[in-house]
């Protein structure tokens with residue numbers, strides 16, 4: 001979610017302060033108050049008891065009886081062979097869905113990190129699967145390579161990102177899984193399977209987006225690009241103008257996305273292209289701007305005609321504002337700092353119905369007067385042929401809804417999720433959704449059964465299935 005740094009902080013602060021001063025008292029709105037969204041209280045730890053685990057968003061937790069931090073393939077195999085109960089791997093624990101929790105054995109991949117080898121002719125690099133994206137960027141840069149595209153933050157571990165088909169934006173770019181040219185998978189029985197499009201191809205197709213249901217990937221071979229530099233430009237625009245011009249924007253820019261601001265006509269657009277000589281940083285990078293938006297929303301939304309007032313306030317203070325520009329090596333421009341805790345639901349709908357779907361979400365929030373101000377996020381991803389990728393067989397438009405971390409997300413997400421179903425959306429494996437195996441199978445008609453066969457062959461006893469994965473796979 002890129003919105004936080006895109007607003008010009010000074011102007012919005014000015015707006016927030018003026019509006020807050022004009023409002024005698026701030027009504028407490030379910031969905032947007034209170035204002036502090038800071039870290040969840042850690043789970044209580046009792047000496048001598050297992051150390052609790054939580055995800056980044058603080059909405060998933062468990063107390064694994066055993067934790068393992070293997071530092072080599074041999075150790076991964078040993079852990080998988082000997083672990084008791086349900087075994088789950090954790091990358092950076094940035095999934096919002098319950099893909100990681102287990103009260104039995106939790107395996108951290110943090111020590112499986114670094115570059116194994118690289119090839120300057122093919123621009124391929126083999127890396128350890130636990131490598132965090134923020135470490136991978138400089139590592140690849142030092143050998144003249146770069147990931148072709150990256151999600152909007154770089155805290156993820158590559159194993160976790162690829163297990164969920166994590167993605168960024170750009171009609172010419174697939175998800176992280178689509179850059180995988182080969183991988184090594186340690187299975188629950190303790191076998192190490194090397195695979196690629198030509199070697200164990202069925203395991204390869206299943207393991208490129210596996211939701212961690214096949215084993216622990218130890219290494220990936222990535223198809224990278226030569227290192228490159230980018231310039232990112234953020235602007236405040238009118239949502240309808242952007243939607244009317246969306247095909248053009250996507251053609252014009254290497255990467256394009258936008259964030260519609262709920263209860264207003266405005267959005268923040270982000271266009272990213274190869275850097276040109278003379279490009280230089282302008283504007284501010286403000287990870288707190290989302291909190292400022294929240295203050296403005298809380299200051300005016302409860303007043304009579306609050307929506308109109310809010311829209312007017314944003315229009316007055318933001319529209320036509322100078323854009324912000326960031327430029328530099330790709331691995332520094334793609335990611336953004338995330339300091340405000342939130343929860344997220346994201347579905348990918350077929351690219352061509354993206355505009356209709358987002359219009360319906362915006363209209364629903366307005367008509368039902370849902371008191372939420374966290375912006376949506378709208379992105380495009382190229383089709384691939386990976387069995388359980390959200391982009392399998394169709395170009396995708398991913399649309400995300402978010403709620404602040406200190407507010408119950410369920411009532412809001414429950415209003416919006418059926419809209420995604422109407423447009424045949426596929427949920428992001430790492431984000432919140434309510435679908436089970438029956439409904440998921442219908443969304444992946446070509447390869448759902450193929451995946452299940454590989455999964456059952458590699459994990460016949462279901463040792464990798466926690467409660468969430470049992471629901472996902474009907475096992």
Ligand SMILES: Cc1cc2nc3c(=O)[nH]c(=O)nc-3n(C[C@H](O)[C@H](O)[C@H](O)COP(=O)(O)OP(=O)(O)OC[C@H]3O[C@@H](n4cnc5c(N)ncnc54)[C@H](O)[C@@H]3O)c2cc1C
Nearest residue numbers: 091092093094095151152157159160163166167212217430
């Ligand atoms: C602030 C924030 C921003 C985000 N932005 C984006 C975004 O721009 N795009 C996007 O697509 N998603 C985004 N997400 C969601 C997140 O990127 C995905 O859920 C991602 O898959 C999480 O990666 P992780 O390393 O934290 O994996 P974890 O959450 O730790 O694990 C995810 C899954 O991978 C499995 N796994 C981990 N390592 C391995 C391994 N080596 N072998 C096999 N299985 C493994 C786990 O068991 C689990 O099933 C964001 C999340 C947050 C909190």
